[in-house]
Amino acid sequence: MEEKKQENNISTLEKKEAAVDLEKFGETLYHQMEQGEFPWIKMPSRSTENICYSPELRQYILGERKVKRSTRNIRHIRPFTQLVWTAFFAHQLSTQRKTSTLRDVYYSAQAYNMSFKDQSESDNVITDLETVIGLPREDFNVFPEERSAIFGDLTIEYTVPGYEGRQMNLTSHPDGLMIGPALTYSEFVKTSADKVIAIEKGGMFTRFIEENVHKKYNALLVLTAGQAPRSTRHFIRRLNKELELPVCILTDADPWGMHIAMVIISGSANAAHLRGLTTADAKWSGVWATDITDYKLPSDPLTEIDMKRLHELHRDPRYKDELWQREIKTFMKIRKKAELEAFSRYGLTYIVDEYLPAKLEAIK
Amino acid sequence: MEEKKQENNISTLEKKEAAVDLEKFGETLYHQMEQGEFPWIKMPSRSTENICYSPELRQYILGERKVKRSTRNIRHIRPFTQLVWTAFFAHQLSTQRKTSTLRDVYYSAQAYNMSFKDQSESDNVITDLETVIGLPREDFNVFPEERSAIFGDLTIEYTVPGYEGRQMNLTSHPDGLMIGPALTYSEFVKTSADKVIAIEKGGMFTRFIEENVHKKYNALLVLTAGQAPRSTRHFIRRLNKELELPVCILTDADPWGMHIAMVIISGSANAAHLRGLTTADAKWSGVWATDITDYKLPSDPLTEIDMKRLHELHRDPRYKDELWQREIKTFMKIRKKAELEAFSRYGLTYIVDEYLPAKLEAIK
Numbered sequence: 084m085e086e087k088k089q090e091n092n093i094s095t096l097e098k099k100e101a102a103v104d105l106e107k108f109g110e111t112l113y114h115q116m117e118q119g120e121f122p123w124i125k126m127p128s129r130s131t132e133n134i135c136y137s138p139e140l141r142q143y144i145l146g147e148r149k150v151k152r153s154t155r156n157i158r159h160i161r162p163f164t165q166l167v168w169t170a171f172f173a174h175q176l177s178t179q180r181k182t183s184t185l186r187d188v189y190y191s192a193q194a195y196n197m198s199f200k201d202q203s204e205s206d207n208v209i210t211d212l213e214t215v216i217g218l219p220r221e222d223f224n225v226f227p228e229e230r231s232a233i234f235g236d237l238t239i240e241y242t243v244p245g246y247e248g249r250q251m252n253l254t255s256h257p258d259g260l261m262i263g264p265a266l267t268y269s270e271f272v273k274t275s276a277d278k279v280i281a282i283e284k285g286g287m288f289t290r291f292i293e294e295n296v297h298k299k300y301n302a303l304l305v306l307t308a309g310q311a312p313r314s315t316r317h318f319i320r321r322l323n324k325e326l327e328l329p330v331c332i333l334t335d336a337d338p339w340g341m342h343i344a345m346v347i348i349s350g351s352a353n354a355a356h357l358r359g360l361t362t363a364d365a366k367w368s369g370v371w372a373t374d375i376t377d378y379k380l381p382s383d384p385l386t387e388i389d390m391k392r393l394h395e396l397h398r399d400p401r402y403k404d405e406l407w408q409r410e411i412k413t414f415m416k417i418r419k420k421a422e423l424e425a426f427s428r429y430g431l432t433y434i435v436d437e438y439l440p441a442k443l444e445a446i447k
Numbered sequence: 448m449e450e451k452k453q454e455n456n457i458s459t460l461e462k463k464e465a466a467v468d469l470e471k472f473g474e475t476l477y478h479q480m481e482q483g484e485f486p487w488i489k490m491p492s493r494s495t496e497n498i499c500y501s502p503e504l505r506q507y508i509l510g511e512r513k514v515k516r517s518t519r520n521i522r523h524i525r526p527f528t529q530l531v532w533t534a535f536f537a538h539q540l541s542t543q544r545k546t547s548t549l550r551d552v553y554y555s556a557q558a559y560n561m562s563f564k565d566q567s568e569s570d571n572v573i574t575d576l577e578t579v580i581g582l583p584r585e586d587f588n589v590f591p592e593e594r595s596a597i598f599g600d601l602t603i604e605y606t607v608p609g610y611e612g613r614q615m616n617l618t619s620h621p622d623g624l625m626i627g628p629a630l631t632y633s634e635f636v637k638t639s640a641d642k643v644i645a646i647e648k649g650g651m652f653t654r655f656i657e658e659n660v661h662k663k664y665n666a667l668l669v670l671t672a673g674q675a676p677r678s679t680r681h682f683i684r685r686l687n688k689e690l691e692l693p694v695c696i697l698t699d700a701d702p703w704g705m706h707i708a709m710v711i712i713s714g715s716a717n718a719a720h721l722r723g724l725t726t727a728d729a730k731w732s733g734v735w736a737t738d739i740t741d742y743k744l745p746s747d748p749l750t751e752i753d754m755k756r757l758h759e760l761h762r763d764p765r766y767k768d769e770l771w772q773r774e775i776k777t778f779m780k781i782r783k784k785a786e787l788e789a790f791s792r793y794g795l796t797y798i799v800d801e802y803l804p805a806k807l808e809a810i811k
Binding site for chain 2: 189244256308427
């Protein structure tokens with residue numbers, strides 16, 4: 084079951100699929116019992132040794148090792164029961180079209196006398212379910228707390244209850260529209276944009292809107308608000324795959340900004356059991372370490388923690404490509420970091436008038 | 448100048464006012480120089496000893512002590528020049544209708560060869576300017592990074608460039624609309640809501656929308672996303688004053704959640720130099736410490752840090768009223784905390800179907 088969803092097209096169909104897949108999971112268990120077997124499951128191991136980087140898929144994946152959980156084994160009965168309850172609850176969420184959070188699932192269990200020691204236990208079982216079903220938890224309506232936002236000429240059509248068939252143009256609200264469940268499940272109707280610009284910071288996102296970047300550069304603007312929530316990464320992928328829009332990412336020039344871009348591009352190790360969250364062709368357009376020198380940006384010295392992080396990234400297989408290695412080395416050499424706002428030393432609109440077009444030209 | 452803006456009505460007029468007030472400030476300096484004086488200013492001291500709680504205004508205010516800064520004093524020339532530059536830059540932002548952030552102002556100074564040692568120095572000068580002018584920095588277009596959101600039947604009319612005269616109903620996007628500069632400056636056109644419910648957490652905000660709380664309880668829903676940004680506190684006040692809507696606030700049951708509510712109601716000590724950010728009549732509706740017992744909520748033990756914080760709040764003049772004292776004492780006695788999601792132990796919609804109406808009844 085876990086080998087599914089490798090294809091590129093992600094759409095709202097997946098939500099219906101999630102319910103169907105959860106039902107199939109239940110049927111498998113019933114079938115096993117009808118055969119006189121103790122119900123069991125087999126799924127890829129998520130232990131560190133079984134996580135490897137796939138250069139083809141350009142993301143972390145799980146290796147060949149499997150784990151089997153069988154209710155024949157008394158030690159497995161508790162996690163197995165928790166998994167089955169979680170599947171049941173996820174199915175309820177999907178069919179009743181209610182959304183939830185990880186925290187909420189933990190507490191909801193108590194309504195069913197299903198006990199989890201703490202939230203990390205229930206979070207882990209939800210990840211088990213993702214692994215078994217092969218879909219991210221957002222597909223069965225478990226959403227992150229965090230919300231990011233989007234702005235630009237894209238008309239979407241809602242599919243959530245009460246809004247079915249209603250359309251919305253994402254330039255309607257000049258502060259940006261939150262990327263929550265409704266936008267995640269929406270269908271794309273039309274767009275005049277020919278690219279996506281993802282931005283780390285709220286102030287800069289507003290600057291870009293005010294300076295009409297969406298019009299001047301035909302772009303959809305996405306605010307990641309720091310590390311992009313998974314649903315936002317999924318949404319960026321949809322913009323890239325369904326609308327065939329190239330994606331560029333603007334972050335602060337430091338190892339943390341770099342990694343915000345990398346997680347959008349290549350995902351994280353703890354989502355190695357999932358597909359459909361990465362945008363392998365997205366580009367980190369800046370702010371680069373080399374930009375600090377090239378643009379003579381005001382900067383701060385890298386801290387010990389920054390340097391330690393750079394050494395980790397240096398060894399990380401996702402960072403093997405030339406650009407990343409060059410930037411990591413430059414950071415280590417100049418020992419400086421800078422922020423997106425640093426361009427304001429040349430005036431508030433310099434980043435939009437000068438830096439952005441140069442960067443967009445470079446990634447063509 | 449600092450004694451202004453005590454009145455209740457806050458509207459988009461203030462933005463024009465800000466530019467006018469900044470010009471008046473400049474004129475004062477010119478006038479002083481024409482009189483042959485070294486330019487000087489006098490403003491209330493913001494030192495801790497001069498911050499006191501006003502039971503009438505139900506917020507912290509600055510006392511009688513003033514500080515004078517004169518360019519006759521060589522040690523004052525640097526901060527004075529910084530203040531005048533900041534006023535000039537704020538005026539540019541206001542008249543050109545561009546927004547900025549604290550960070551951005553710091554870097555922008557470099558475009559004018561105006562040097563700040565670090566951002567805390569420029570932040571402090573911006574606070575000086577707020578004190579001199581008597582308006583919060585949002586009124587001269589310096590906005591926070593953070594964004595919160597709103598949902599519900601309120602039609603607003605934009606005043607920002609490119610959107611002048613356009614109307615928007617805040618139920619249009621079921622994930623919520625970001626509260627950024629555009630919403631902050633908008634005019635209220637009409638609403639069918641008769642109350643505002645402010646909620647600390649994104650997941651719960653989405654639950655309330657999905658469960659049609661806005662319709663069932665005629666409410667506007669505001670997501671504070673943790674501690675409410677100043678522009679959101681200002682916006683909540685506008686909803687309360689201009690539309691005469693009562694405001695209730697739902698947070699986690701812990702000292703931090705309590706204080707999220709308190710800052711919306713009574714403001715913070717470091718905004719003692721400002722008016723117009725508080726909503727003195729807003730109510731903290733829960734989750735209370737007493738609710739943990741009354742509703743038998745799943746809870747966690749209070750940590751040492753939580754307990755320390757409770758002792759601080761116990762002595763805080765904003766917390767002198769009966770409700771707050773009772774809840775602080777209950778927290779200290781039961782030594783437990785609980786989250787909004789804890790109600791999910793009774794089912795996902797219990798909080799909306801049972802808890803919320805009981806609370807709304809209680810605050811009538």
